[in-house]
Amino acid sequence: MITVGIAYVILGAMLVFYVGILTYGFITLGLGEILPLYLGVIIALITFMFTVFRAGSDLFSTRRYEMLAPLPVPSSAIVISRFLTVYITDLIISLVSTVTVMVVCAFTLSLSPVFYILMFLGAWILPLLPMTASMIVGTGIYAVTARMKRKNIMQIIFSLTFFVLYFSFLQSMDGETEEIINGLAGMMDSLKRLYPPAAWFSDGVNGNIGAYLLFVGISFAMFFAFAFAVGRYYKQICTGLTASGGKRNYIMREQKKSSAFSACFFRERKRYFSSSVYVMNTAIGYIMTVFLVAMLSFSESAVLFEQLPSAFTSKLAPFILAFMCNMSPSTSSAFSMEGKHFWLTQTLPVRVRDLVNAKIAVSLMIAVPSVLISSSVLAFVIRPAGLDIFWLFFVPVIYAVFGAVFGLFVNMKMPMMHWDHEAQPVKQGKAVLVMMLCGFASACIPVFPLFIFSGIAAHILMALICAVLCLLIFLIYRKLCALRLTALAED
């Protein structure tokens, strides 16, 4: 509990720090006017990304529906309870960000009390619109794919396509750098085009009550319209989405024999790709890495990157990849994801080593190709020389292995075996949170000493970092292989 508490505090502190620094930076540059607009856009983007991939499956969870449907509770109450659960998570982010902006403003600017009152009230309303939009998109993906033959794979493909389109859109907005460089007016125009409701919120807190009322009205109207529509047709939608029947036409044919490891790997792979929530949350780091690196090489930013000193980029690049790939390995929730099926793993005469290897292999199956693609693309952009080429490939791969092994270790220490919905172990598991922080720290800490050294000393240090990681991987792996399966689901 203490570890998780600390992890949440650190994440909260990171958000406060990020928002605080940005706010202070804008005020120092004389761009304080942009703050409400910027806040509105940031909260909308975070809320949207946090909600979109879980919305459909969370809202129309079969298990919850079957549990609640026979109870004398109106459908609207079930829908509202689901909405509130999602809203509370989004609200926390909104409140923390808004209050941080307000505190920095209070210390640095002299603004009317009305500004603070409207900002605080707005924090409660800001998540509503992006949350509704993400629920519409999430439900849409869920509904389109629900009746497909391979619905889980299709959900993943649809979600990934949406994700790429979403970031391409953001990237295209970001492309208008000249406007941003031109100053406040250009920057505000760019943000207003990106998310108009943030502009209404911004105008509102700056005194335009009409714009504020428009922001509040549209947010509530969209939210309640969607809630009403879902509430009205909830039973029909759930029944339509969840009704599933097999073909019942199997004919016995010859079967293949595999080793225990292959069997475990097959099962792990099936488990992984059966859950779009699991894939989207654990593969996101790798997908973002490949996507950003590809964007970098084909956009104007590549020119900027090429202009940076090669010694600087060569040292930094492997650790940027390492950081991206270490955020959320599938192993950090691999034991937890077994959930109610874990009795099977426990009762089978299979070596823990085979189980561990299978879980690590699934993680590496995603991590290693994306690392190699990203490293190859980066190698063309930053053109490292000599040994730096080797480090660009080797360091991220070592980190990918470390992430997979350490993730499983953290999950072994903090399993979440009892859950109602897959999003719980994948998104809210203590192990996932701790892994995220440790992955961040493990990729960032070695960067600092690297900038002190140069030439051959830097290469020796790089080799030393890799050696330490290899040693850690070996020790943690040994610990994993000595795991007692009974200890994971104790009591």
Add this chain to the structure above:
Amino acid sequence: MLQIENLTKTYKGSGKGVRNLTLSLSAGDIYGFIGHNGAGKTTTLRCIAGILDFKEGKILVDGHCVKEEDLLCKSMIAYIPDNPDLPEYLTGIQYLNFISDIYGLSKETRMEKIKKYAELFEITDALGDLISSYSHGMKQKLALVSAWIRNPKLMLLDEPFVGLDPKASIILKDLMRELCKNGGAVFFSTHVLDVAEKLCNRIAVIKGGELIAAGDIGTLTHGESLENVFMEMLKWEE
């Protein structure tokens, strides 16, 4: 076949579980484990199967300690819980192949056994479908097929008749008898005293985590119905 000596397993918080339980099964036994809800039946079965750890006592399967030689013991046991939560992301045949791979069954053996037991329980048609599309009874049947294809020495079944249709129940009873005739043993929990009386040669009665009676069914009942004897035992214990 199975020896449990002074098994004590208590849960943190509630303090419930099993205390000082001692019993043994020989090859050929169909051993019924009877007791009301929360008496400790499932806890005992889960300790034998390797799901729960226990600090006191000893469990031996065919002379091997479940703690020290867990893989060997597990390779001799097939355990089916009261609610067979099977991996719903696999199809029936994928699940049976997974089990066959873990138990090292050859291509021919698995083909023959899967065919035999799947046909017996009438689920062959459904083997190509995802387990998520199965009803409770079908999952139970698939779990039973997966248990029997391994050819276990000791079958551990927790409420095996719940959810089964009458025909499948009869087939299951026949399979239990056949396994015992071939030198295996069955240890199962049940609330259905009628089934226990007709099927088992030995029974154990557990109450509040403690064994209150165990032995040959004839010796325990003295010609009376098991239902009456069970109620008497509970009254006497109170």
